[in-house]
Amino acid sequence: MDKAKSMVDKKGASGPFHVNNGQSQKVFHSHVMVATNGSCCSSSSNAFGSSTVPSGSGTFENMHHLHRGDDAECSGSPAKRCRLRRRTESVRKHRPPFPWFGMDIGGTLVKLVYFEPVDITAEEEQEEVENLKSIRRYLTSNVAYGKTGVRDVHLELRNLTMCGRTGNLHFIRFPTQAMPRFIQMGRDKNFSSLHTTLCATGGGAYKFENEFRMMADLELLKLDELDCLIRGLLFVDRVGFNGHPECYYFQNPSDTQSCVKKPCTLDNPFPMLLVNIGSGVSILAVYSENNYKRVTGTSLGGGTFLGLCCLLTGCETFEEALEMASKGDSTNVDKLVKDIYGGDYERFGLQGSAVASSFGHMMSKEKRDSISKEDLARATLVTITNNIGSIARMCAVNEKIERVVFVGNFLRINTVSTKLLAYAMDYWSKGQLRALFLEHEGYFGAVGALMELLKTTEDP
C-alpha cells in the first residue's frame, strides 16, 4: 500500500481531482462532527450496514411524485422554498447528508454523478463545513479535472428535485486508471469525515473496495450494476432532459439522406431489450423495473474498438479514434459481397454492399501496405457496431421483444454507430425492430447508484 501511495503522490498533481491539498485538510478536521443537513449519522457504515433496500417499485413512484410536486414550487421565491422545506421536515430527517454522489466504476471509465443543491439557505450555508463547500465549488466551477477528468456540461440536469431538495445533477467521467488518484484525493480531503455514503456500482466497486477502506477510510455501499442501470435509466427518462425527451430514435434509418434524429418518450417502456455497450456488452431483457434478466453479453464492445484502434493506428483516446473513424472508409478494409460475387449473392439474398468479411481485404499484403489509419479506424468501428447489432437483433427475436434500447459510453459522440445500429435493426428485421437511444448514454449506472443513496435514507 505504501508503494501505491507513493506512486499516487508522485502523480498526484496530474490527477483528475486535484484540489488545494494542505489547506482543506485542516478544515476537514475542525468540523468533523457537524453534519450539513442536520441529520446525525454516527457513522456511514452503521447507517447503511443494517438498512435494507426496499425492493418494491413503490419507492420509485414516490420519488417521481415528489419530484413533480416540488418542481412547481422550486421556481418560486426563497421564502416559498423555506416553507416547502419545513413542510418536508419529515422527509428531510431521513435525508442523507451532503454531498450526494453516485458512482459507476467500469472497466474503462468511472462515471460520477453529483447533485449540487441550489436551494441552500443562508443558515445552511453557515453550517456547511468548509470542505463540503470546496468540493461543490471545485466540481461546479470546473469542466475539466486534472488531465483526464471531464464534466459533461451539456448533459447537466438543471433544477431537479431529489429527495426534497432542488439542485443540478452533474455528470463527470474519468478513466478507471485514475482511480488510485481519486481515492488518494478522498483521503487527502478527509472525505470520510463528511459521513456521507459513497454508493458505487460497476465492477470497480468490488475491485477498489479495499483501497477505499484502507487508504481513505471510506466504506463503499456496493450496488449491482444492472440494477442501477435500469433504475437510473427509468428515472432519467421520467424526469426528462431539461424539458426535452431523454430518448430518441432515427427516422428513415435505411436512407442516409433522409435519416434524422427524432426525440421520443419511453412512455410504456416494457418489455425492452437493453443493450449496454461499455468496455464489453451486456444485453438485458427488461420486463419491469425489478424484473429483468441478463440474456447474454459479448466481449466485443467499446473496449475492443478502442483497444484495436490503439494497436492499429497508434491513437490514444476514444475521441481520437472516433475522429479518425469519421474520416475513414471501411470498404477499403472490409470485403463486401460484391467484391467476391461481383454483385449481389442472389442465391442467399445478400446485397452486394453487405460486408462479407470484416478486414477481409487485409489478407492481402499490398492492401495492408497502402491502407490508411482512418480506414482502419472506421472498419474497426463498423465491425464492432455491426456485430453488436447482429447479436442484439438475434436476442430480440429470441426474446420476442421489439424495442431495443442502446446505452453505454461507446455511443458517446458516436453517430456513426448509433445510425448503423438503427439501420441494422430496421434492415435485418424488415422494420420489425426499433432501435432507441438515450442522451445520457453511459451515466445511468451512476444515477442508479445515487438513487440508491437517497432511497435507503428515506426509510424511517
Add this chain to the structure above:
Amino acid sequence: MAECGRVDSNTSHTMDKSITLPPDEIFRNLENAKRFAIDIGGSLTKLAYYSTVQHKVAKVRSFDHTAKAAAGDKLYEISMQEEVTARLHFIKFENAYIETCLDFIKDHLVNTETKVIKATGGGAHKFKELIERKLGLKVDKEDEMTCLIKGCNFVLKNIPHEAFVYAKHADSEFRFQTTNPDIFPYLLVNIGSGVSIVKVESEDKFERIGGSSIGGGTFWGLGALLTKTKRFDELLQLASKGQHASVDMLVKDIYGGSYGYLGLTGDLIASSFGKSATADKDFSKEDMAKSLLHMISNDIGQLACLYAKLHNLSRVYFGGFFIRGHPVTMHTITYSINFFTKGEVQALFLRHEGYLGTIGAFLKGAEEDNPNQYSWGENYAGSSGLMSVSPDMNPMQRARSGTFDMLEMDRLERQLVNLPLLQDPSSYIPDTVDLTEDALAREYWLYCFEEALDGVVKRAVASQPDMPEAALRAEKFRQKYRHKLQTLRQQPFAYGSLTVRSLLDTREHCLNEFNFPDPYSKIKQRENDIALKYYQKAVKSLDELSWEEKQFALVQGVLAGNVFDWGAKATDICIFFFIPLSERPWLVDSYDQWLERLKGPPHKCALFFVDNSGVDIILGVMPFVRELLSRGTEVVLASNSGPALNDVTNGELQILTERIAAMDPVIEAGLREDRLLLVQSGSSSPCLDLSRLDKVLAMVVRERQTDLVIIEGMGRAIHTNYYAMLSCESLKMAVIKNSWLADRLGGKLFSVVFKYEVPAGKPNKDCGAFSPS
C-alpha cells in the same frame, strides 16, 4: 454476409513447386477417369474424379457333378477374375501445384469422353483459363453453398465416424459420433473469410438463416495487421503460444474477482483487447493473436448458439478454412459453444470437411449416374486420414514440402442399411473397445497386428503360387500396411475411432490394393473339403443323444468349431466333439436360460451371422441350423459378400449348403421349402457392423419376422456387438482365443462367452410351458 472458404487470391504464397510424392501415387487410376470436379480455395485445391478400378476377385464355382471324378476330390473350383468397380478419388493439394498437377492429369488422361469440369470455390474464376487450356475441358461453375451442402450430406450418410466432437484435454481429443441414419435437420456453420449459417432440412432443402462478417478473413486480415505475420497457419501457430489475458480485459480485471451475482467467473473475457486501450505497453504477437482467436471464435460460437436456439436445432457442424483440421480453432469454437449453451449443444466437426465443396461439385456433375442411390465406403488403403497434414504442428515445414491428402470412396455393390432389429440405431456402436480412447488396448493391438504382419505376407504369397511377382506385391502390401499402423500409432483418430475392426478392415483393403483378394481361398477350400467328410457322422452321433444332451452338444459344437479356426488337421476332427471346452459356468453363461427357452415354442425365424469356413460352418453351425429347422424355425444364414480372413463367403456357403443338402434331407427340405435362406451380409470384414448391412438382408429380416439373432465368433460377437442391444432375442457365442483379451474380460484363454439375451419388456412368457418334443 459471408463467403465460403474463399480468400484473397493475392495471398497465395510462393513456394517451391516440386511434388515430393510420386504423382502416380497421388492421381491414381487416371486412365479411366471421368467426371472431374475442382474446388479451388484460398490456398488449397481439391480435385475430384470418378474412375473404375480393375482388381482381382476370387470366385468359387461348383464343379459340374458329372465331371466330379475328373476334378479330383476338390469341392469347388477357385478362380481369380478381374472385376471392375467404381471409385471416387479426391485429392487435396496446395494451390502452388495446380499447374504441375494439371499437366500430369493431361498426360495421363486417356478417356476423352469428358468435356466439362465442375468447379467451385473462390479460386475457380482465377484458374478458369488455366484449367481450360491445360485440360481442354470446359469449366462449369457451381454454386459454392449448394456444393458444400451436397458434400456434407454425402459424407454424413456414407462415412461412418465422419463427425466428431473435439475435446482438447480428454484422453482422446476426437470423439467420433455414431452415424445416425437420420442426418436431418442440422445447422452448418461455414467459417470462410466470413461466416454463413445454413439450416439443412433435407437433401435439397436448405436455407442460409444468418451469418457474420467476422470470420476467418477477419482473423487473417486483422491478425496480419497486428502481428505483421502473413500466413494464416503461422498466425494460428502464434495464437497457440499466446496468453490472451495480457491483452483482454477479464471480469476479474474489472471486479477484482468474479461477478458472483451473475455467475460470471473472473477469468471470463469482459472486453476483448480491452487492455490494449489503457495499458501503455507493447503486446507480444503471440498474445494478440491469441486474443484475436478467442474473440472471433467466441463471437462465432455465440451467433451459432443463438441461431441453433431460434431454430431449435441441436446438431451444429462447423467447417470452412478457419476450422479445417486446426486443433486450435476447433478447441476455441468448442469452448465457446459449451459456454454459450451450457453444454446443450455440441460443436461437431467433420473428418472430410475440406472435401465437401469438391464432393458436392462432383455430385452435381454426376447426377445422371445417380451416385446417391449407392452406398459408398471409405477405402482406407487409398485415403490419407485425418490430420495427415497437420498444419499446426509445423507451418514452416509444411511450406517446404508439398503435401497431398487423398480420400477414396469405393462404390459398394449393394446399398447398406441398418439391421431393422437394432433397439436404437442412433446409439448403436458396433465396436466393443474404442482404441482411440483406450491407450493400453491400442498399444496391444497395434503391436499384435504388426507382429502378425509377416504371417499375413507369407500367406498372401502362398495363395498365389503360380504368380512370380506375388512376392513383390506382398512386400508392397507389407510396406503399406506397416505405414498405416505407424500412422495410427501417431494419429489413432485418422480414420475415425480406431478399433480392432478398423485394423482388420484396413488390412483387407491393403491386401485388395495389391491384388490379394483372398489369401485364404485355398486353405478354406481344403478345410471345407475335410469337414464335409465328417458331416454325416457328426449329425448321426448328435441324433443319438437325448434331447437335452443334444442341445448342449450343439452349442458345444458351435463353440468348438469356432476354436478350430484355420489350420485344423483331419485327425483333429475325430475328436472335434470331445474338445474340452472350459468348464461351466463359462465366463458369460446364460445357457440355462437358453435351454429353458428351447423348451418353449419355436422361434419364427432365426438370423445367423456365420464366421469361419471348414469345421466351424460345417460341423458347428450346420447341425445347429438343422436343429432349428427341425423345430420349425426358419433360418437366414448371413455370410460375408466378399472374403475376409478364413471367413466363409456367401459364394462358398452356397456350394457347401448344396453339398450338405445332398447328404441331409433336413437341410435339403429347408432349401426346397424356402425355410433356409442364404443371404449376403454386404460386408467383407471379419467383424460385423449391424448399421451397414445389405438392404436385401434387412428386407428378408423384416419379411420373415425374425425373432432371434445369432452372432458367432470373436470378430462379430466380442470385438463387435458384444454390447449391441437388439429388439428381439439374441444369442452371442464365442471362444476368446486371445489371452490378452481374455484377461481384459476377466477370464482365461479359451474362455467361453455364451450370451443369450431377451430384450427388456419382452419376457418369455411361455418359458417351460412346453415339454421337449
